[in-house]
Amino acid sequence: MGDVNASGKVDIADLVLLQKWLLSVPDTYLPNWKAGDLCQDEKLDVFDLCALRRLLLSDHSPAIEDGPQKQAEFITANLAKHGASLPTQGDAKLVVFYVDFPDCRYDYEPTTEQLNNITFGGADEKNVCYPFESISAFYGRASKGSMNFSGQVFRYTTKEKQSAYDTDKVKIAEECYEAFKDKVDFSQFDGNGDGRIDATLFTTPAKAGDTNWWPCSGAFGDPKYRVDGVGVGHIITGNAQIDSTKNYVNYISTYCHELGHCTGLPDYYLFTTNDSEGMHGTAGAELMDTDAGSDFGAFSKLVEGWYTKDQVQVWYPDQGTKTFTLSNAQTNAGNCLIIPNGKLADDYFSEYFIVEYATKDGNNSGIGKNTAWWVKSGEGVRIYHIDATTEYGWNNYFRYASGSEFTNKDKGRRLIRIIDDRETDNLYHTGDIINGNISGFHWYDANDGQTVDTGFSIEIGENKNGTYSVTVKK
Structure with missing residues:
Protein backbone atom coordinates (compact mmCIF):
# COMPACT_ATOMS: atom_id res chain seq x y z
CA MET A 1 0.00 0.00 0.00
CA GLY A 2 1.07 3.58 -0.66
CA ASP A 3 2.88 3.15 -3.98
CA VAL A 4 0.54 5.51 -5.87
CA ASN A 5 3.09 6.35 -8.55
CA ALA A 6 3.71 2.64 -9.27
CA SER A 7 7.48 3.03 -8.89
CA GLY A 8 7.89 -0.21 -6.98
CA LYS A 9 8.69 1.55 -3.71
CA VAL A 10 6.93 3.80 -1.20
CA ASP A 11 8.62 7.14 -0.59
CA ILE A 12 8.07 10.90 -0.33
CA ALA A 13 7.26 11.09 -4.05
CA ASP A 14 4.08 9.10 -3.40
CA LEU A 15 3.08 11.48 -0.61
CA VAL A 16 3.61 14.55 -2.80
CA LEU A 17 1.70 13.00 -5.71
CA LEU A 18 -1.27 12.03 -3.54
CA GLN A 19 -1.37 15.50 -1.99
CA LYS A 20 -1.38 17.13 -5.44
CA TRP A 21 -4.18 14.83 -6.56
CA LEU A 22 -6.29 15.71 -3.51
CA LEU A 23 -5.71 19.41 -4.18
CA SER A 24 -6.82 18.91 -7.82
CA VAL A 25 -3.54 20.18 -9.23
CA PRO A 26 -3.89 20.17 -13.05
CA ASP A 27 -2.39 17.22 -14.96
CA THR A 28 -2.01 15.13 -11.82
CA TYR A 29 -2.48 11.40 -12.48
CA LEU A 30 -2.36 8.48 -10.06
CA PRO A 31 -1.05 5.38 -11.88
CA ASN A 32 -1.99 3.17 -8.91
CA TRP A 33 -5.17 4.63 -7.40
CA LYS A 34 -5.98 1.72 -5.11
CA ALA A 35 -2.55 1.81 -3.49
CA GLY A 36 -3.51 5.20 -2.08
CA ASP A 37 -6.59 3.87 -0.30
CA LEU A 38 -4.75 3.13 2.93
CA CYS A 39 -7.95 3.47 4.97
CA GLN A 40 -9.54 0.82 2.70
CA ASP A 41 -12.86 2.65 2.40
CA GLU A 42 -12.95 2.76 -1.41
CA LYS A 43 -12.24 6.49 -1.59
CA LEU A 44 -9.24 8.79 -1.49
CA ASP A 45 -9.24 11.65 0.98
CA VAL A 46 -7.07 13.51 3.47
CA PHE A 47 -7.22 10.58 5.89
CA ASP A 48 -5.42 8.40 3.35
CA LEU A 49 -2.81 11.16 3.03
CA CYS A 50 -2.31 11.18 6.81
CA ALA A 51 -2.06 7.39 6.83
CA LEU A 52 0.59 7.47 4.10
CA ARG A 53 2.52 10.10 6.04
CA ARG A 54 2.41 7.91 9.15
CA LEU A 55 3.63 4.96 7.08
CA LEU A 56 6.63 6.95 5.86
CA LEU A 57 7.42 8.33 9.32
CA SER A 58 7.19 4.87 10.85
CA ASP A 59 10.23 3.86 8.78
CA HIS A 60 8.53 0.65 7.65
CA SER A 61 8.43 1.67 4.00
CA PRO A 62 9.80 -0.94 1.60
CA ALA A 63 11.61 1.92 -0.13
CA ILE A 64 14.15 1.88 2.65
CA GLU A 65 15.01 -1.79 2.73
CA ASP A 66 13.31 -5.12 2.32
CA GLY A 67 13.80 -6.41 5.85
CA PRO A 68 12.22 -5.15 9.08
CA GLN A 69 13.59 -1.89 10.44
CA LYS A 70 15.19 -1.50 13.83
CA GLN A 71 13.50 1.49 15.40
CA ALA A 72 15.52 3.99 17.41
CA GLU A 73 14.45 4.02 21.04
CA PHE A 74 13.29 7.43 22.18
CA ILE A 75 13.81 8.64 25.73
CA THR A 76 10.89 8.79 28.14
CA ALA A 77 8.50 11.69 27.62
CA THR A 263 1.53 18.69 26.15
CA GLY A 264 2.49 20.47 29.39
CA LEU A 265 4.99 23.11 28.23
CA PRO A 266 4.54 26.56 29.81
CA ASP A 267 5.14 29.91 28.12
CA TYR A 268 8.79 30.92 28.00
CA TYR A 269 8.00 34.62 27.66
CA LEU A 270 7.79 36.84 30.74
CA PHE A 271 4.73 38.28 32.45
CA THR A 272 6.25 40.95 34.70
CA THR A 273 8.35 43.13 32.38
CA ASN A 274 7.58 45.57 29.58
CA ASP A 275 9.79 43.45 27.33
CA SER A 276 7.93 40.17 27.52
CA GLU A 277 10.40 38.28 25.33
CA GLY A 278 11.95 35.58 27.49
CA MET A 279 15.04 34.96 25.37
CA HIS A 280 16.66 37.41 22.97
CA GLY A 281 19.00 37.45 20.01
CA THR A 282 19.72 34.84 17.37
CA ALA A 283 19.90 32.16 20.07
CA GLY A 284 16.57 33.11 21.60
CA ALA A 285 14.06 31.90 19.00
CA GLU A 286 11.82 29.22 20.54
CA LEU A 287 8.24 28.26 19.72
CA MET A 288 7.11 28.69 23.34
CA ASP A 289 8.52 32.24 23.56
CA THR A 290 6.86 35.33 22.09
CA ASP A 291 7.85 34.75 18.46
CA ALA A 292 5.95 31.46 17.96
CA GLY A 293 7.49 31.17 14.51
CA SER A 294 10.36 28.78 15.11
CA ASP A 295 11.19 25.24 16.13
CA PHE A 296 11.17 23.94 19.67
CA GLY A 297 14.53 24.22 21.42
CA ALA A 298 16.60 21.52 23.09
CA PHE A 299 14.93 21.68 26.51
CA SER A 300 11.44 21.37 25.05
CA LYS A 301 12.49 18.40 22.93
CA LEU A 302 14.20 16.79 25.91
CA VAL A 303 11.15 16.75 28.18
CA GLU A 304 8.81 15.94 25.28
CA GLY A 305 10.86 12.78 24.64
CA TRP A 306 12.00 13.76 21.14
CA TYR A 307 15.59 12.52 21.42
CA THR A 308 16.73 8.97 21.03
CA LYS A 309 18.79 7.63 23.90
CA ASP A 310 22.09 8.01 22.06
CA GLN A 311 21.30 11.65 21.22
CA VAL A 312 21.43 12.80 24.85
CA GLN A 313 25.07 13.35 25.85
CA VAL A 314 26.00 14.21 29.44
CA TRP A 315 29.24 15.66 30.85
CA TYR A 316 30.28 15.34 34.49
CA PRO A 317 33.40 16.99 36.03
CA ASP A 318 35.04 13.64 36.76
CA GLN A 319 35.25 13.04 33.00
CA GLY A 320 37.81 15.83 32.71
CA THR A 321 38.32 17.53 29.35
CA LYS A 322 36.08 15.91 26.77
CA THR A 323 34.97 16.73 23.22
CA PHE A 324 31.43 16.16 21.99
CA THR A 325 29.79 16.40 18.57
CA LEU A 326 26.58 18.36 18.02
CA SER A 327 24.48 17.62 14.94
CA ASN A 328 21.98 19.93 13.23
CA ALA A 329 19.11 20.34 15.70
CA GLN A 330 16.61 20.80 12.89
CA THR A 331 17.15 17.29 11.54
CA ASN A 332 16.43 13.80 12.81
CA ALA A 333 20.11 13.55 13.77
CA GLY A 334 19.83 16.55 16.09
CA ASN A 335 21.26 15.87 19.53
CA CYS A 336 22.17 17.74 22.70
CA LEU A 337 24.75 17.99 25.46
CA ILE A 338 23.67 18.30 29.10
CA ILE A 339 26.00 19.63 31.81
CA PRO A 340 24.28 19.20 35.19
CA ASN A 341 24.82 21.08 38.42
CA GLY A 342 25.53 18.09 40.61
CA LYS A 343 23.56 14.94 39.83
CA LEU A 344 21.25 15.03 36.84
CA ALA A 345 17.71 13.99 37.74
CA ASP A 346 16.57 10.87 35.91
CA ASP A 347 13.58 12.78 34.53
CA TYR A 348 15.67 15.90 33.73
CA PHE A 349 13.72 17.96 36.28
CA SER A 350 16.81 19.59 37.84
CA GLU A 351 19.37 22.34 37.13
CA TYR A 352 21.72 22.08 34.14
CA PHE A 353 22.99 23.67 30.95
CA ILE A 354 21.77 22.14 27.71
CA VAL A 355 23.68 22.78 24.50
CA GLU A 356 22.59 22.34 20.87
CA TYR A 357 23.56 23.34 17.33
CA ALA A 358 20.69 25.46 15.98
CA THR A 359 20.31 26.12 12.26
CA LYS A 360 17.95 27.86 9.84
CA ASP A 361 16.79 24.54 8.43
CA GLY A 362 13.48 22.72 8.82
CA ASN A 363 11.17 24.20 11.43
CA ASN A 364 13.50 27.18 11.86
CA SER A 365 13.36 28.16 8.19
CA GLY A 366 10.51 30.59 8.80
CA ILE A 367 12.40 32.78 11.29
CA GLY A 368 12.35 36.34 10.01
CA LYS A 369 9.73 35.43 7.43
CA ASN A 370 6.98 34.08 9.66
CA THR A 371 7.97 35.84 12.88
CA ALA A 372 7.91 39.36 14.31
CA TRP A 373 10.35 41.85 12.76
CA TRP A 374 12.66 41.88 15.78
CA VAL A 375 13.33 38.12 15.74
CA LYS A 376 16.80 37.44 14.37
CA SER A 377 18.01 34.26 12.73
CA GLY A 378 21.39 32.61 12.61
CA GLU A 379 23.24 29.33 12.91
CA GLY A 380 25.54 28.19 15.66
CA VAL A 381 25.76 26.70 19.13
CA ARG A 382 23.40 27.92 21.83
CA ILE A 383 23.34 27.20 25.53
CA TYR A 384 20.28 27.18 27.77
CA HIS A 385 20.37 27.44 31.56
CA ILE A 386 17.57 25.26 32.93
CA ASP A 387 16.05 24.77 36.36
CA ALA A 388 13.22 22.32 35.78
CA THR A 389 12.50 21.62 39.45
CA THR A 390 8.91 20.38 39.61
CA GLU A 391 6.28 20.96 42.28
CA TYR A 392 4.18 17.86 42.87
CA GLY A 393 0.65 17.94 44.20
CA TRP A 394 -2.86 18.02 42.79
CA ASN A 395 -1.37 19.99 39.89
CA ASN A 396 2.24 19.21 38.93
CA TYR A 397 4.12 22.15 37.42
CA PHE A 398 7.59 23.62 36.89
CA ARG A 399 8.41 25.59 40.03
CA TYR A 400 10.24 28.37 38.16
CA ALA A 401 8.03 28.76 35.08
CA SER A 402 7.13 32.28 33.97
CA GLY A 403 4.51 33.84 36.20
CA SER A 404 5.34 31.59 39.15
CA GLU A 405 5.54 33.12 42.61
CA PHE A 406 9.00 31.56 42.99
CA THR A 407 10.80 33.55 40.25
CA ASN A 408 11.04 36.91 42.07
CA LYS A 409 9.09 38.48 39.20
CA ASP A 410 11.37 36.78 36.66
CA LYS A 411 14.53 38.27 38.25
CA GLY A 412 15.54 35.10 40.12
CA ARG A 413 15.55 31.47 39.12
CA ARG A 414 13.73 30.72 35.92
CA LEU A 415 12.78 27.53 34.16
CA ILE A 416 14.69 28.53 31.05
CA ARG A 417 17.19 31.22 30.12
CA ILE A 418 19.57 31.65 27.21
CA ILE A 419 23.26 32.31 27.94
CA ASP A 420 24.41 35.84 27.01
CA ASP A 421 20.78 36.96 26.71
CA ARG A 422 21.12 40.04 24.51
CA GLU A 423 19.49 41.37 21.35
CA THR A 424 22.47 40.40 19.22
CA ASP A 425 24.08 37.40 17.55
CA ASN A 426 24.48 35.32 20.69
CA LEU A 427 25.01 32.01 18.96
CA TYR A 428 28.53 30.64 19.34
CA HIS A 429 30.92 29.70 16.54
CA THR A 430 34.36 28.18 15.98
CA GLY A 431 36.93 29.64 18.37
CA ASP A 432 34.44 31.03 20.90
CA ILE A 433 35.08 30.23 24.55
CA ILE A 434 32.26 30.30 27.08
CA ASN A 435 33.36 30.80 30.68
CA GLY A 436 32.61 32.91 33.74
CA ASN A 437 33.10 36.11 31.74
CA ILE A 438 29.91 35.39 29.80
CA SER A 439 26.69 36.77 31.26
CA GLY A 440 24.45 34.01 32.56
CA PHE A 441 27.10 31.28 32.53
CA HIS A 442 26.86 30.62 36.28
CA TRP A 443 24.88 28.33 38.54
CA TYR A 444 22.18 29.76 40.78
CA ASP A 445 23.15 30.65 44.35
CA ALA A 446 21.11 30.28 47.55
CA ASN A 447 19.39 33.60 46.84
CA ASP A 448 18.51 32.50 43.29
CA GLY A 449 21.05 34.79 41.64
CA GLN A 450 23.39 33.58 38.89
CA THR A 451 26.70 33.96 40.72
CA VAL A 452 28.19 30.51 41.36
CA ASP A 453 31.23 29.70 39.22
CA THR A 454 30.70 26.58 37.14
CA GLY A 455 34.30 25.40 37.37
CA PHE A 456 34.50 24.61 33.66
CA SER A 457 34.50 26.26 30.24
CA ILE A 458 33.17 25.32 26.82
CA GLU A 459 35.22 25.81 23.65
CA ILE A 460 33.52 25.74 20.26
CA GLY A 461 35.47 23.74 17.71
CA GLU A 462 35.13 23.04 14.01
CA ASN A 463 31.93 23.28 12.02
CA LYS A 464 32.46 20.33 9.71
CA ASN A 465 30.13 18.09 7.70
CA GLY A 466 27.05 19.63 9.26
CA THR A 467 28.23 19.24 12.86
CA TYR A 468 29.97 21.32 15.52
CA SER A 469 32.54 19.96 17.94
CA VAL A 470 32.43 21.37 21.47
CA THR A 471 34.99 20.71 24.18
CA VAL A 472 34.20 20.96 27.87
CA LYS A 473 37.27 21.78 29.97
CA LYS A 474 37.40 21.54 33.74
Missing part, protein backbone atom coordinates in the same frame (compact mmCIF):
# COMPACT_ATOMS: atom_id res chain seq x y z
CA ASN A 78 8.80 12.92 31.20
CA LEU A 79 6.60 15.96 30.62
CA ALA A 80 3.65 13.56 30.80
CA LYS A 81 4.13 13.67 34.59
CA HIS A 82 2.62 17.15 34.52
CA GLY A 83 -0.74 15.69 33.59
CA ALA A 84 -1.46 17.42 30.28
CA SER A 85 -3.70 15.47 27.93
CA LEU A 86 -1.84 15.59 24.58
CA PRO A 87 0.74 12.78 24.27
CA THR A 88 4.08 13.58 22.65
CA GLN A 89 4.93 10.07 21.50
CA GLY A 90 2.82 7.68 19.46
CA ASP A 91 -0.64 8.65 18.28
CA ALA A 92 -1.72 12.18 19.20
CA LYS A 93 -5.21 13.31 18.19
CA LEU A 94 -6.71 16.76 17.73
CA VAL A 95 -10.35 17.68 17.17
CA VAL A 96 -10.82 21.07 15.52
CA PHE A 97 -14.06 23.01 15.42
CA TYR A 98 -13.74 25.79 12.87
CA VAL A 99 -16.45 27.94 14.39
CA ASP A 100 -18.19 31.19 13.62
CA PHE A 101 -21.28 32.95 14.94
CA PRO A 102 -24.52 34.15 13.31
CA ASP A 103 -23.37 37.74 13.86
CA CYS A 104 -19.63 37.14 13.20
CA ARG A 105 -18.98 35.06 10.10
CA TYR A 106 -15.80 34.16 8.24
CA ASP A 107 -15.01 36.31 5.22
CA TYR A 108 -13.09 33.44 3.62
CA GLU A 109 -14.68 30.00 3.75
CA PRO A 110 -12.36 27.03 3.14
CA THR A 111 -13.98 23.73 2.25
CA THR A 112 -13.91 20.96 4.83
CA GLU A 113 -11.36 19.13 2.69
CA GLN A 114 -9.16 22.23 2.58
CA LEU A 115 -9.48 22.68 6.35
CA ASN A 116 -8.34 19.11 6.95
CA ASN A 117 -5.48 19.35 4.47
CA ILE A 118 -4.23 22.65 5.93
CA THR A 119 -4.38 21.32 9.48
CA PHE A 120 -3.30 17.72 9.04
CA GLY A 121 -1.70 17.53 5.58
CA GLY A 122 1.66 15.98 4.82
CA ALA A 123 5.08 17.61 4.79
CA ASP A 124 5.76 19.82 1.77
CA GLU A 125 8.87 22.01 1.59
CA LYS A 126 7.48 23.70 -1.53
CA ASN A 127 4.37 24.92 0.27
CA VAL A 128 4.47 28.73 0.58
CA CYS A 129 3.60 28.39 4.27
CA TYR A 130 6.46 25.97 5.05
CA PRO A 131 7.47 25.10 7.76
CA PHE A 132 3.92 25.79 8.89
CA GLU A 133 2.29 23.90 6.03
CA SER A 134 0.31 21.89 8.59
CA ILE A 135 0.27 21.08 12.29
CA SER A 136 0.96 17.41 11.55
CA ALA A 137 3.97 18.22 9.38
CA PHE A 138 5.47 20.68 11.89
CA TYR A 139 5.12 18.30 14.85
CA GLY A 140 6.32 15.38 12.75
CA ARG A 141 9.61 17.17 12.09
CA ALA A 142 9.96 18.52 15.64
CA SER A 143 9.42 15.08 17.16
CA LYS A 144 11.54 13.24 14.56
CA GLY A 145 8.50 11.16 13.74
CA SER A 146 7.94 9.94 17.30
CA MET A 147 4.63 11.83 17.43
CA ASN A 148 1.97 10.70 14.94
CA PHE A 149 -0.27 13.76 14.85
CA SER A 150 -3.69 13.46 13.21
CA GLY A 151 -7.27 14.53 13.67
CA GLN A 152 -10.31 16.00 11.98
CA VAL A 153 -11.79 19.45 11.38
CA PHE A 154 -15.51 20.16 11.76
CA ARG A 155 -17.17 23.32 10.42
CA TYR A 156 -19.84 24.78 12.71
CA THR A 157 -21.90 27.93 13.20
CA THR A 158 -23.19 28.45 16.75
CA LYS A 159 -26.85 28.64 17.69
CA GLU A 160 -26.54 31.97 19.49
CA LYS A 161 -24.74 35.25 18.89
CA GLN A 162 -21.07 35.66 19.77
CA SER A 163 -21.70 37.41 23.08
CA ALA A 164 -23.28 34.25 24.50
CA TYR A 165 -19.91 32.48 24.30
CA ASP A 166 -17.35 35.23 24.88
CA THR A 167 -16.88 34.35 28.53
CA ASP A 168 -18.25 30.81 28.50
CA LYS A 169 -15.93 28.45 26.67
CA VAL A 170 -17.57 25.38 28.20
CA LYS A 171 -20.80 26.42 26.49
CA ILE A 172 -19.28 26.58 23.01
CA ALA A 173 -17.32 23.37 23.57
CA GLU A 174 -20.25 21.27 24.64
CA GLU A 175 -22.51 22.73 21.95
CA CYS A 176 -19.98 21.79 19.28
CA TYR A 177 -19.56 18.26 20.55
CA GLU A 178 -23.30 17.73 20.96
CA ALA A 179 -23.88 18.90 17.37
CA PHE A 180 -21.71 16.12 15.93
CA LYS A 181 -21.85 13.28 18.46
CA ASP A 182 -24.52 11.34 16.57
CA LYS A 183 -22.39 11.38 13.41
CA VAL A 184 -18.90 10.90 14.82
CA ASP A 185 -17.39 8.55 17.38
CA PHE A 186 -15.23 10.98 19.31
CA SER A 187 -13.63 8.23 21.38
CA GLN A 188 -11.33 7.66 18.37
CA PHE A 189 -9.57 10.91 19.30
CA ASP A 190 -8.20 9.48 22.54
CA GLY A 191 -4.82 8.55 21.09
CA ASN A 192 -3.17 7.28 24.27
CA GLY A 193 -6.17 5.57 25.84
CA ASP A 194 -6.31 7.69 29.00
CA GLY A 195 -10.07 8.27 28.72
CA ARG A 196 -9.76 11.82 27.37
CA ILE A 197 -9.85 13.34 23.91
CA ASP A 198 -6.21 14.38 23.51
CA ALA A 199 -6.87 18.02 22.58
CA THR A 200 -9.62 20.16 21.08
CA LEU A 201 -9.31 23.46 19.23
CA PHE A 202 -12.18 25.94 18.91
CA THR A 203 -11.07 28.61 16.46
CA THR A 204 -13.12 31.65 15.44
CA PRO A 205 -12.89 34.53 12.96
CA ALA A 206 -10.21 37.12 13.73
CA LYS A 207 -12.89 39.79 14.01
CA ALA A 208 -14.32 38.02 17.05
CA GLY A 209 -11.68 40.17 18.76
CA ASP A 210 -8.73 39.68 21.08
CA THR A 211 -10.49 40.59 24.31
CA ASN A 212 -12.20 37.22 24.67
CA TRP A 213 -10.68 35.18 21.85
CA TRP A 214 -6.94 35.80 22.09
CA PRO A 215 -5.45 32.30 21.64
CA CYS A 216 -5.05 30.44 24.91
CA SER A 217 -5.26 26.90 26.22
CA GLY A 218 -5.90 24.98 29.40
CA ALA A 219 -7.79 22.15 31.06
CA PHE A 220 -11.45 21.83 30.09
CA GLY A 221 -13.77 23.47 32.60
CA ASP A 222 -16.32 20.65 32.91
CA PRO A 223 -14.51 17.49 34.04
CA LYS A 224 -17.79 15.55 34.31
CA TYR A 225 -18.78 16.03 30.67
CA ARG A 226 -18.55 12.93 28.47
CA VAL A 227 -18.98 12.39 24.76
CA ASP A 228 -18.95 8.83 23.42
CA GLY A 229 -17.69 7.67 26.80
CA VAL A 230 -14.60 9.88 26.98
CA GLY A 231 -13.87 13.17 28.68
CA VAL A 232 -12.50 16.28 27.00
CA GLY A 233 -8.81 16.91 27.58
CA HIS A 234 -7.05 20.23 27.15
CA ILE A 235 -8.80 22.76 24.94
CA ILE A 236 -7.60 25.71 22.89
CA THR A 237 -9.70 28.74 22.01
CA GLY A 238 -8.50 31.45 19.67
CA ASN A 239 -9.12 33.71 16.71
CA ALA A 240 -6.26 32.78 14.37
CA GLN A 241 -7.98 32.21 11.05
CA ILE A 242 -7.13 30.89 7.60
CA ASP A 243 -7.05 33.77 5.11
CA SER A 244 -6.58 31.59 2.02
CA THR A 245 -5.09 28.25 0.98
CA LYS A 246 -1.78 30.09 0.54
CA ASN A 247 -2.01 32.37 3.57
CA TYR A 248 -2.46 30.54 6.84
CA VAL A 249 0.90 30.67 8.64
CA ASN A 250 -0.61 32.51 11.62
CA TYR A 251 -3.27 29.81 12.00
CA ILE A 252 -0.74 26.96 12.10
CA SER A 253 2.08 28.65 14.03
CA THR A 254 -0.27 30.05 16.67
CA TYR A 255 -1.90 26.73 17.36
CA CYS A 256 1.40 24.82 17.25
CA HIS A 257 2.41 27.05 20.18
CA GLU A 258 -0.87 26.45 22.00
CA LEU A 259 -0.62 22.71 21.44
CA GLY A 260 2.73 22.91 23.22
CA HIS A 261 0.73 23.89 26.29
CA CYS A 262 -1.56 20.91 25.75
